[in-house]
Amino acid sequence: MKLTPTVPGARLLGLGSAQPDKIVTNDDLAATMDTNDQWIRERVGIQERRVADEKTLLVDMAVEAGTRALKDAGLEPSDVDTVILATCTMPTPIPNGAAQVADRIGIRAPAAFDLNAACAGFCYGVGTAADLVRAGSSKNVLVIGAEKLSDWVDWTDRSTAIIFADGAGAAVVGPAADEASVGIGPVAWGSAGDLAPVIHIKDDNAKLFQEGQAVFRWATTKIAPVALRAIELAGLTPADIDVLVPHQANLRIIEAVAKKLRKEGAREDLRVADDIVHSGNTSSASIPLALDHMRADGRVRSGDTVLLVGFGAGLSYAGQVVIFP
Structure with missing residues (x-):
């Protein structure tokens, strides 16, 4: 059979x-x-x-x-x-x-x-x-x-x-x-459950709590390696990436990740999503929102090689390389 x-x-x-x-x-x-x-x-x-x-x-x-x-x-x-x-x-x-x-x-x-x-x-x-x-x-x-x-x-x-x-x-x-025509690379993902308390909602009646400085330190040190791993799994190099779309958590985090990728060989003309400026942090919606807005602005085009990197509460993270449709 x-x-x-x-x-x-x-x-x-x-x-x-x-x-x-x-x-x-x-x-x-x-x-x-x-x-x-x-x-x-x-x-x-x-x-x-x-x-x-x-x-x-x-x-x-x-x-x-x-x-x-x-x-x-x-x-x-x-x-x-x-x-x-x-x-x-x-x-x-x-x-x-x-x-x-x-x-x-x-x-x-x-x-x-x-x-x-x-x-x-x-x-x-x-x-x-x-x-x-x-x-x-x-x-x-x-x-x-x-x-x-x-x-x-x-x-x-x-x-x-x-x-x-x-x-x-x-x-x-x-x-x-x-x-x-394969357009989605393998996902590089993982978690840091020991840091779960830094972003949480205690119970149904509670509001969102975030220890901002702890999240900032973690993201600015741990996310660039995840991005590089996703590029490696896709069989590419940082120089092959046209567009970087990280989770829109904080503009300083976004800029820090982009800077580290450029140090590892990403091009100076790498286009970096900055939708955080006008949309704020929309958690799981932020990456597709940023992609759609970049397309509307002409900053990402069909055939572009795009690196997606998400990270946040859990703490959980994931990234993959995709070809823009």
Whole structure:
């Protein structure tokens, strides 16, 4: 007996994103807490962020981003057989969000599950989707990173209120026709569970806590090696990377990672995502949001070699090289 042959690998087929309309500036926050625009820009690089109203659900944003990704991929809902929702801010643990999102988009009876790797969630989702496609378990996978962090932030706490925001980003992962068209490299991932207390929500009634300096020190020392490992697993060198899209946690972290990659051979013209400036930290949504916004600005183009690196609560991290669709 011969099992069904698998495909050579997977590739990205399309992208989509969604954000709330409401913009909260640094001056808006300064009116309610002890902070100011200069202080926020110097520490995290954020000028403004998007925040959803009370009626807008996380699932609403995920549906919008997922629908746009399908359209961008040129697929119908019936073409998708698996939905992965990367999120850490669902209002309740049951039911999961993925099945609700799939139903509202019109994807009938798919495999559907939520994935919680916090800010690394989208990269975990893309890695999982690529393996599902390569193994033959799925044909086309809709991967969505969506967060409504505003539900979990104490808006009087400047250590978190200045950083976090809401939004969703999505990608469709499908099969590569041959070895030459494989567009998603192996995932380099891991965790540091001993540092779990530095970002946490104590219980259902608690708000998000983050020990910012501890996270900053960890990210600026540990994430560049993960990025380099992802490049190595893809069989490439740092000089082959056109675009770097790290999790949009803090502009200083992003710049530190880019600097270290350039020291290891990345090109000076490496394009680096800085969506944090106008979108804030949207956790698992930040990487696909940044990618979609870079495309709209003409900073990433079809065929570009892109390095994705997610990291955050857990602590969890993951990265992979992809070819932009």
